[in-house]
Amino acid sequence: MALDTQHRPAPAPGGGEAGLKRHVGVVGLLFASVGSIIGSGWLFGALNAAQTAGPAAVLSWVLGGALILLLALVYAELGTMYPLSGGVVRYPHMSFGNLASFASGWITWVAVATTAPIEVAAALQYGTRYAPFTAENTVGGDTVYTLTALGYAAAVVLMALFVVVNAIGVRWFARINNVLVGWKLVIIVLVIAAFLVAAFHGENFSSAGFAPSGYHGVFTAVATSGIVFSYLGFRQGIELAGETDNPRRNVPLAVIGSVLLTVVLYVALQVAFIGALDPSTLADSGSWADLSFANDFGPLAAVATALGLAWLAFLLYADAIISPGDTGLIYTTVTARITYAMARNGNAPRTLARTTERGVPMVGLVIAFVVGLIALLPFPSWQQLVGFITSATVLSFASGPLVHAALRKQLPDAVRPFRLPGGHTIPFLAFWGSNLIVYWSGWTTVWKLMVAVLIGFVLLGVFAATGGLKGRDLDARSGLWVLPWLGGLTLVSFLGSYPEPAAGNTMTLGFVTSFLLLGALSAVVYVMAFAWRLPDDKARAYVEETLAEAAAEEDEVGSAH
Numbered sequence: 001m002a003l004d005t006q007h008r009p010a011p012a013p014g015g016g017e018a019g020l021k022r023h024v025g026v027v028g029l030l031f032a033s034v035g036s037i038i039g040s041g042w043l044f045g046a047l048n049a050a051q052t053a054g055p056a057a058v059l060s061w062v063l064g065g066a067l068i069l070l071l072a073l074v075y076a077e078l079g080t081m082y083p084l085s086g087g088v089v090r091y092p093h094m095s096f097g098n099l100a101s102f103a104s105g106w107i108t109w110v111a112v113a114t115t116a117p118i119e120v121a122a123a124l125q126y127g128t129r130y131a132p133f134t135a136e137n138t139v140g141g142d143t144v145y146t147l148t149a150l151g152y153a154a155a156v157v158l159m160a161l162f163v164v165v166n167a168i169g170v171r172w173f174a175r176i177n178n179v180l181v182g183w184k185l186v187i188i189v190l191v192i193a194a195f196l197v198a199a200f201h202g203e204n205f206s207s208a209g210f211a212p213s214g215y216h217g218v219f220t221a222v223a224t225s226g227i228v229f230s231y232l233g234f235r236q237g238i239e240l241a242g243e244t245d246n247p248r249r250n251v252p253l254a255v256i257g258s259v260l261l262t263v264v265l266y267v268a269l270q271v272a273f274i275g276a277l278d279p280s281t282l283a284d285s286g287s288w289a290d291l292s293f294a295n296d297f298g299p300l301a302a303v304a305t306a307l308g309l310a311w312l313a314f315l316l317y318a319d320a321i322i323s324p325g326d327t328g329l330i331y332t333t334v335t336a337r338i339t340y341a342m343a344r345n346g347n348a349p350r351t352l353a354r355t356t357e358r359g360v361p362m363v364g365l366v367i368a369f370v371v372g373l374i375a376l377l378p379f380p381s382w383q384q385l386v387g388f389i390t391s392a393t394v395l396s397f398a399s400g401p402l403v404h405a406a407l408r409k410q411l412p413d414a415v416r417p418f419r420l421p422g423g424h425t426i427p428f429l430a431f432w433g434s435n436l437i438v439y440w441s442g443w444t445t446v447w448k449l450m451v452a453v454l455i456g457f458v459l460l461g462v463f464a465a466t467g468g469l470k471g472r473d474l475d476a477r478s479g480l481w482v483l484p485w486l487g488g489l490t491l492v493s494f495l496g497s498y499p500e501p502a503a504g505n506t507m508t509l510g511f512v513t514s515f516l517l518l519g520a521l522s523a524v525v526y527v528m529a530f531a532w533r534l535p536d537d538k539a540r541a542y543v544e545e546t547l548a549e550a551a552a553e554e555d556e557v558g559s560a561h
Contacts, residue, residue: 039327040122041230083247097475106456126320336364401427
């Protein structure tokens with residue numbers, strides 16, 4: 001069988017799996033990525049980043065965008081080679097087999113399953129202006145807004161709405177999303193322009209120090225203030241690659257274009273936000289770290305109100321429902337498709353791969369709804385969830401550069417409509433950058449993330465013990481690099497200096513030492529994964545198997561309609 005993305009073998013046997021549909025064009029795919037990127041992050045990121053890094057937050061946005069762009073470039077090649085729904089999960093399976101694909105799939109699933117709830121929490125925090133959806137609390141010395149009973153009830157309704165819209169099917173999802181993304185782009189550009197025109201106090205960039213927390217604050221802001229979180233939506237160009245009509249053209253445009261576009265928007269927004277603040281507000285706060293003002297549960301709308309832009313504040317409060325709501329809708333879609341992909345890989349119950357006649361993985365949608373509500377049960381705030389979701393998502397992406405390197409060796413002659421230049425340089429930097437982002441999120445986030453990973457391996461053991469793998473090879477040797485990678489990352493975080501002041505971490509490693517250690521760890525794991533990749537013939541078999549399933553899904557759709 002030719003390993004070409006256009007090959008379509010005969011349908012595989014099996015009932016009840018109508019498959020997914022190719023209804024998303026270039027605009028729909030780009031807007032899916034941009035729409036997912038512009039979610040709740042921009043509504044809170046400017047304030048949180050300024051509190052963490054001061055005006056140097058501008059550098060944090062650029063650095064975060066650059067690191068994510070490295071990953072986007074890697075996935076642009078993978079996504080055009082094999083445009084598969086749930087691709088982030090399926091790619092490790094091709095090069096490293098079942099153990100690595102399960103680890104990546106589980107981490108990915110944890111990340112996406114908790115993203116829709118955080119978007120709901122964001123919408124309800126802004127909605128506190130109109131009803132007591134959240135209440136102010138102090139957690140770990142920080143002021144946060146957590147859901148009230150009314151807020152949780154509203155969250156149930158919003159999460160259910162995401163399921164209903166997705167159940168209609170991907171064609172309607174794309175149509176709705178295009179409209180919502182158009183709105184979001186107009187609003188963010190309008191905010192930037194209005195803030196710059198209404199007031200710009202240049203002294204704010206130096207009066208309390210440009211980088212009051214030094215480089216430590218700049219890097220911390222990248223991981224914990226919602227900066228990287230605000231870029232992570234580029235993945236939708238990969239996750240929905242199997243549902244676009246021209247993946248060779250559309251996927252690179254979506255994943256690269258969405259990152260470049262939003263870097264410009266976010267940097268401009270941060271500059272506009274800092275310049276629009278009344279200098280007396282900053283003086284009264286005493287420092288960037290303690291910056292606060294009236295109604296800061298909705299910071300951008302509060303600044304608009306202070307500037308006398310009541311009309312803009314009204315639009316922002318409306319957008320605080322639309323932007324996070326749209327992103328929550330997208331991530332509900334993706335959560336279901338990740339469970340679908342894991343089931344197709346044989347790492348989860350086959351029931352999760354069943355779809356309706358509309359091409360919707362309904363079981364996965366229901367699971368996404370239930371898990372989302374569980375994630376909100378402890379009534380966490382947006383600020384408490386963002387670091388965890390950022391690290392989990394970046395960790396799930398980190399296997400992509402390793403797959404890229406392995407596939408270049410395993411399948412050197414495969415069709416690559418978009419070929420990343422530079423050999424191993426960009427993939428290695430993307431892998432190293434991913435590990436740095438996780439490290440900068442701090443020990444309090446890393447240990448929780450690793451506990452979640454351990455739970456996943458326990459579930460895999462239960463699945464295997466109950467016959468779920470049905471004799472499938474776990475490919476343990478090819479996926480063994482996962483253990484020193486996650487173990488080493490945990491150890492460096494424990495010994496490291498993030499967060500500062502310490503919260504369980506020992507503060508033994510300084511910035512330079514930890515930076516170099518993570519570089520060394522990244523190099524060792526990169527080489528280990530490359531050396532232990534699946535044999536070429538087995539990788540080819542796994543690729544053929546995956547493509548055959550994808551083609552069978554399309555053929556089943558054709559026969560059903």
